[in-house]
Amino acid sequence: MNEAGTVVETAETRGGNASTGTLKAWRLPAPVLLLLPAFVVLAAVVVVPLLLSLYSSFTPFRLTRPDSIWTFIGFRNYERLFTDWEFWVAFGRTVLLLTVALNLEMVLGLGLALLVEKATRGQRILRTIMMFPMMFSPVLVGFQFKFMFNDNVGLINNALQALGLTDRAIPWLIDGTLAFIAILTAEVWSSTAVFAIFILAGLMAMPREPVEAARVDGCTPWQTFRYVTWPYLMPFAFIAMTIRSLDIARAYDIVKIMTDGGPAKRTEILWTLIARTGYSDARMGLANAMAYVAILLSIVFTALFFRQLAKARAQVAAEW
Amino acid sequence: MATVSLHSLVKRYGNIPVVHGIDLEVADREFIALVGPSGCGKSTTLRMIAGLEDISGGEIRIGGNLVNDLPPRSRNISMVFQSYALYPHMTVAENMGFSLKIAGKPQTEIAARVAEAAKTLDLEALLHRRPSQLSGGQRQRVAMGRAIVRNPEVFLFDEPLSNLDAKLRTQMRIEIKKLHAKVNSTVIYVTHDQVEAMTLADRIVIMRDGHIEQVGTPEDVFRRPATRFVAGFIGSPPMNLQEATVEDGKLVFAGGATLPLPRQFHDKVEAGRKVVFGLRPDDLYPTGHGIHSGEQAEVHEVEKAVTLTEPLGNETLVFTEFAGHEWISRMLNPKLLKPGEKVKLSFDLSQAHLFDAGTGMSLRA
Structure with missing residues (x-):
């Protein structure tokens, strides 16, 4: 009673002094109010965890000793990483996987798209079939390829021996280089369709006349592709590249299943290393520091491809 | 080259x-x-x-x-x-x-x-x-x-x-x-x-x-x-084309309207033949407002009511109904015409075309 009376009194006093609208003064403005739920959700699921993980990368935080998160050690985790050979090998291997896989997928995807585009009948069903590998969970792809590359019972060795190409059991998932190739194969098999679909979309959106003009202008089929078709397709290829570079930079599942980074860390890539450091060794602070460096890699590749994309689009976009 | x-x-x-x-x-x-x-x-x-x-x-x-x-x-x-x-x-x-x-x-x-x-x-x-x-x-x-x-x-x-x-x-x-x-x-x-x-x-x-x-x-x-197709395709506005039957020196249109058989076709078509008569709007004009000078023309005059006019400045397209169809005529040195007004139309038959109604081929040759 007394409180309410005070409020009323205050409002009246203010109203008298500073004209109308005093009750609104301590309310949030409508735009802020309406945006607030979005901000709260974003903060809860993105900003806070991000800041927390960034902070923890400056601590010796171990999951087994929760109170270690309060020990601030500055850049010591990062300093350690920069001299950590194992980390840089995993980093390098990830970049290598990314480069080789992207290039292979690009070439194969382009080939697939060109072939499918040529098909006069059953193009829709071909497009659907082409997308099959994308419909499988990467974990299942990992299991499937792990089986296929198994040195004893695997399909690949079986086939090679049956064809008489070798009489040994090739240690696909044991030898470092071979295991890398096996992982690469699984990666390429599962995701070439991304390139194929984007490039096919480009082919289908592309006007016919410039190609015909090029033929009349004296181009061989190769020259027509090189000078006319390819510049049209570049923006599409770069979109696929951006998506796939992010994909591979965070590659984890296929490798985890097929080799788990092993044997003896011969196929360790960034995220298998980070997951091992964070969960198996329980060194979450260090793992988070690694993750932040790994994210830099993704950002660099994304920026690179986006710049290429913008350049390629500026050249052809205005026409469509 | x-x-x-x-x-x-x-x-x-x-x-x-x-x-x-x-x-x-x-x-x-x-x-x-x-x-x-x-x-x-x-x-x-x-x-x-x-x-x-x-x-x-x-x-x-x-x-x-x-x-x-x-x-x-x-x-x-x-x-x-x-x-x-x-x-x-x-x-x-x-x-x-x-x-x-x-x-x-x-x-x-x-x-x-x-x-x-x-x-x-x-x-x-x-x-x-x-x-x-x-x-x-x-x-x-x-x-x-x-x-x-x-x-x-x-x-x-x-x-x-x-x-x-x-x-x-x-x-x-x-x-x-x-x-x-x-x-x-x-x-x-x-x-x-x-x-x-x-x-x-x-x-x-x-x-x-x-x-x-x-x-x-x-x-x-x-x-x-x-051919009839070419006649209709080339020229703007298009040639007036209408089916008719040849009857001793006359072209009889559906509905009974007639025109004299143009002189240049006298010995080329026999009576009873189904033809398509064609005349360009340039050769069908309110008397005194045509292209051709009188002496070479073979003019047949018909008085008709104007249904519509399209003034284009230097000329006016005059639409009239003849033999159940709308015919377009071109009036040079245009004067003002109102719909419904009677006007004397000159058919310059020396410029007329006849096509076979079946094959569409020109009968001029």
Whole structure:
């Protein structure tokens, strides 16, 4: 009673002094109010965890000793990483996987798209079939390829021996280089369709006349592709590249299943290393520091491809 | 420069024939226009000459050489497309020099020839722009520039002006005519616009449903249409055409209206024959407002009520009803006419046409 009376009194006093609208003064403005739920959700699921993980990368935080998160050690985790050979090998291997896989997928995807585009009948069903590998969970792809590359019972060795190409059991998932190739194969098999679909979309959106003009202008089929078709397709290829570079930079599942980074860390890539450091060794602070460096890699590749994309689009976009 | 000859040229898509064995001889340095309504096979014919469509039958010779199985690049032709078909990622200069670059010509020669073509087409200020930065008319000029730098034996134009607005089209038409006078090579020009065909071509080929209806000079196809279709297709507004029966010295129309049988047909048609009578709006005019001087004309006068007028400034199109149909007449030195007003119409029968009602062939010959 007394409180309410005070409020009323205050409002009246203010109203008298500073004209109308005093009750609104301590309310949030409508735009802020309406945006607030979005901000709260974003903060809860993105900003806070991000800041927390960034902070923890400056601590010796171990999951087994929760109170270690309060020990601030500055850049010591990062300093350690920069001299950590194992980390840089995993980093390098990830970049290598990314480069080789992207290039292979690009070439194969382009080939697939060109072939499918040529098909006069059953193009829709071909497009659907082409997308099959994308419909499988990467974990299942990992299991499937792990089986296929198994040195004893695997399909690949079986086939090679049956064809008489070798009489040994090739240690696909044991030898470092071979295991890398096996992982690469699984990666390429599962995701070439991304390139194929984007490039096919480009082919289908592309006007016919410039190609015909090029033929009349004296181009061989190769020259027509090189000078006319390819510049049209570049923006599409770069979109696929951006998506796939992010994909591979965070590659984890296929490798985890097929080799788990092993044997003896011969196929360790960034995220298998980070997951091992964070969960198996329980060194979450260090793992988070690694993750932040790994994210830099993704950002660099994304920026690179986006710049290429913008350049390629500026050249052809205005026409469509 | 070269001649182009088509011999029994056939194009089929699956089982559906779209070009039915056409024959055509194009002389060296001639400007030929292929006209006809959409779907008549004119573009397909042009694309077969270019090598962009396979030939289902017959043969094509350019400069006497059989080119049936040669790819476009070996035919020494250039083509201007309706949609311009410029390479969007290249500048104007690169677009124009592209064919020379592909042919492996030295940079200096490419630059010189591009500069020359740019001068001819007034494109010098635009050489470093991209197609997206050009207007429709400019793009069209670049497309023509790309065609002329190669110095081809034959130029092929596929409805090059259809995407331009009316004013620009008239302007570009004149440019094309000047260009032909300058480069002086064989041109095959496809259009659905009869005005373009009439103004540009040395000879016009009128096509319909995959057949050639008539080949002739603009004067020929206008004055002496070989078929009813040509008569109706060429000329704007179109020729008045109406079925009639010949009865001793008269043409009897449905509904009983009659006209005297034009003198030039007296010994060419027998009584009882079903014909189509044709008279251009120019030869049907309110008395005293026509083109032809009285002495050569064979004028028949009929008084009719005006149903509608379309004043165009220097002339007025007058619509009247005759024998159950609307007829268009052209009034020069126009005076004001109101709908419903009676007017004396002169039918200049010396300019009339008769076609066989069944075959549509002209009975003039």
